[in-house]
Amino acid sequence: MSTPLLKVEDLVVTIAGQPVLRDVSLSVAPGEVHGLVGESGAGKSTIGKAVLGLLPRSAKITHGFVMVDGVDLPGMAEARRRRLLAKEIALIPQDPMTALNPVKRIGVQMIAPLTRHLGLSRKEARARALAGLEEVAIHDAEAVLDRYPHELSGGMRQRVLIAMAFQTTPRLIIADEPTTALDVTVQRQILALIRDLQARHEAAVLFVTHDLGVVAKICDRVTVLHAGRVLEQGSCAQVIEHPQHPYTQALQAATPRFDRPADVLSPVPASLAASLWKDASEWDRRHPGGTL
Amino acid sequence: MAEPATPAAPAPRRASHPIDARLVAGAVVIGALVLVALFAPLIAPHDPLEQDLLYSMLPPSWQAGGEPGYLFGTDSLGRDILSRLIYATRVALTVALIAALLAAAIGSLLGLLAGYFGGAVDQAVSRLIEVWMAFPPVLLAIVLAAVLGAGLSSVIVAIVVVDWTRFARVVRSETMVEREMEYVASARTLGLSGVFILWKEVLPNVAPLIITLVSVEMGIAIVVEAILSFVGLSISTDFPTWGGMIAEGRQVVYQTPWLLGLPIAAIVVAVLGFNLMGDGLRHALDPVHRR
Numbered sequence: 001m002s003t004p005l006l007k008v009e010d011l012v013v014t015i016a017g018q019p020v021l022r023d024v025s026l027s028v029a030p031g032e033v034h035g036l037v038g039e040s041g042a043g044k045s046t047i048g049k050a051v052l053g054l055l056p057r058s059a060k061i062t063h064g065f066v067m068v069d070g071v072d073l074p075g076m077a078e079a080r081r082r083r084l085l086a087k088e089i090a091l092i093p094q095d096p097m098t099a100l101n102p103v104k105r106i107g108v109q110m111i112a113p114l115t116r117h118l119g120l121s122r123k124e125a126r127a128r129a130l131a132g133l134e135e136v137a138i139h140d141a142e143a144v145l146d147r148y149p150h151e152l153s154g155g156m157r158q159r160v161l162i163a164m165a166f167q168t169t170p171r172l173i174i175a176d177e178p179t180t181a182l183d184v185t186v187q188r189q190i191l192a193l194i195r196d197l198q199a200r201h202e203a204a205v206l207f208v209t210h211d212l213g214v215v216a217k218i219c220d221r222v223t224v225l226h227a228g229r230v231l232e233q234g235s236c237a238q239v240i241e242h243p244q245h246p247y248t249q250a251l252q253a254a255t256p257r258f259d260r261p262a263d264v265l266s267p268v269p270a271s272l273a274a275s276l277w278k279d280a281s282e283w284d285r286r287h288p289g290g291t292l
Numbered sequence: 293m294a295e296p297a298t299p300a301a302p303a304p305r306r307a308s309h310p311i312d313a314r315l316v317a318g319a320v321v322i323g324a325l326v327l328v329a330l331f332a333p334l335i336a337p338h339d340p341l342e343q344d345l346l347y348s349m350l351p352p353s354w355q356a357g358g359e360p361g362y363l364f365g366t367d368s369l370g371r372d373i374l375s376r377l378i379y380a381t382r383v384a385l386t387v388a389l390i391a392a393l394l395a396a397a398i399g400s401l402l403g404l405l406a407g408y409f410g411g412a413v414d415q416a417v418s419r420l421i422e423v424w425m426a427f428p429p430v431l432l433a434i435v436l437a438a439v440l441g442a443g444l445s446s447v448i449v450a451i452v453v454v455d456w457t458r459f460a461r462v463v464r465s466e467t468m469v470e471r472e473m474e475y476v477a478s479a480r481t482l483g484l485s486g487v488f489i490l491w492k493e494v495l496p497n498v499a500p501l502i503i504t505l506v507s508v509e510m511g512i513a514i515v516v517e518a519i520l521s522f523v524g525l526s527i528s529t530d531f532p533t534w535g536g537m538i539a540e541g542r543q544v545v546y547q548t549p550w551l552l553g554l555p556i557a558a559i560v561v562a563v564l565g566f567n568l569m570g571d572g573l574r575h576a577l578d579p580v581h582r583r
């Protein structure tokens with residue numbers, strides 16, 4: 001494996017003194033799609049936020065580091081980190097409804113980062129934005145640039161956000177449940193779109209989801225997270241087809257698939273969930289205050 | 293390549309919203325008052341300061357003993373009440389506009405900073421607001437105006453000093469809501485600085501609220517100005533103000549009740565106008581009808 005683009009190592013994050021990430025390590029190679037799976041509250045978004053420098057004020061990184069291209073991101077000087085974020089890392093957010101500024105036209109929002117950070121002229125930036133919209137299969141791109149966000153459907157907005165994420169040709173994209181707020185058919189289109197653009201731009205993607213079915217469609221590698229702990233990590237084929245950890249097996253059994261009837265779906269057994277939470281509090285006991 | 297996108301969902305709603313009736317009503321009332329203030333010398337039938345003791349305490353012209361030249365009669369010094377009402381509009385609107393804009397500027401700035409940056413900034417601003425709110429506002433304004441001495445500028449300063457908290461409080465909490473929106477997170481991942489995001493991303497979303505508050509605040513400023521001139525702390529008592537006219541009317545309320553009633557009616561109309569306009573603006577300026 002080549003040197004990783006994103007490397008998270010022994011990361012411990014506390015929010016308001018409470019451990020939320022308990023010793024997480026993962027790495028994403030250039031051009032790889034890395035799935036981050038886990039139930040609600042597992043800490044998936046927290047990992048993404050740690051990478052993007054968006055952790056809430058009450059959060060503390062008590063141990064470990066987040067490195068992009070071999071440089072420690074949280075430790076970096078503010079101005080330099082902002083430049084790196086603007087150029088190399090992009091976010092595809094979860095909620096396309098609030099991710100665009102409601103009082104600004106799409107064009108204004110797409111063009112601003114291009115002129116500010118890539119030094120393009122307004123004309124070049126507009127051309128780039130148009131090309132980006134066409135790449136996400138928006139046909140009346142000219143018209144969309146002049147619209148306000150509320151004039152677009154959820155799926156269209158998510159396409160705009162994907163175009164925005166890719167237009168600065170970043171090398172790493174963090175997609176935080178980008179399809180959760182969309183209905184199933186649109187979901188499928190958006191997934192195909194992300195996969196397609198990712199391959200074309202050779203960008204790495206950290207793909208956050210709670211859905212193993214989505215992981216199977218889009219990811220190369222997978223990390224399974226529970227209560228801020230990594231339970232299983234490996235190639236997609238291996239983790240999906242031959243899950244080792246009982247939790248992954250349970251998740252797998254709870255994922256709807258076309259090749260078996262819906263009534264054999266089973267939730268994660270209560271005894272398993274209880275023992276996992278016991279492990280988590282055991283971890284807390286051994287690492288008071290999130291120290292490793 | 294992915295499948296083609298579904299066409300841009302519901303037909304663009306950018307076209308015209310029906311214009312809000314409150315906005316129209318408020319704008320008409322305020323517009324009329326502004327015209328009256330601007331063209332006072334042309335509209336007023338008499339010099340508002342001109343005394344004529346032979347004609348003091350005249351009733352309205354349609355009552356027995358009224359004079360046709362004095363529509364609403366005269367006060368105890370024989371000054372034309374209609375002309376004084378008209379000229380008083382100038383003081384009221386000047387104070388309302390300047391005081392409301394200054395209070396909005398100061399309060400909104402502090403509210404934006406506190407709401408967006410939180411932490412120590414928020415602590416400082418919030419404590420300041422709490423201390424401020426411990427004083428009864430009208431009393432504080434009266435004390436301030438008394439300390440500063442009578443005059444138009446002390447009235448304005450008194451109103452600004454008392455009322456900036458209205459803006460700071462509301463703008464702070466609205467900013468806190470906006471900063472949690474994902475578009476702010478997106479802007480941050482685009483590498484934009486905090487001040488830039490606050491100014492270019494958050495402020496445009498809070499601006500409709502601020503404009504609405506300014507309109508309502510102008511109504512409040514008119515009342516406060518009236519109270520201060522009622523107790524003689526505004527511009528010199530010769531010059532007509534609605535509050536000053538109420539003070540004079542109070543002394544002769546049994547002989548000439550209209551001297552009391554007319555300025556009160558003027559204040560009510562102005563306050564109503566500003567509130568209607570504020571209400572209407574809130575809807576008209578909101579692109580998504582979120583609120």
Ligand SMILES: Nc1ncnc2c1ncn2[C@@H]1O[C@H](COP(=O)(O)OP(=O)(O)OP(=O)(O)O)[C@@H](O)[C@H]1O
Pocket residue numbers: 015016020038039040041042043044045046047056058210
């Ligand atoms: N701002 C915050 N204040 C307090 N606790 C927080 C905050 N943000 C996250 N947490 C806590 O951190 C834990 C992990 O949250 P996180 O958002 O990373 O979960 P997630 O895996 O993304 O879940 P979801 O699937 O619901 O998005 C949760 O227990 C949550 O309660």
Ligand SMILES: [Mg+2]
Pocket residue numbers: 044045046176
């Ligand atoms: Mg999340």
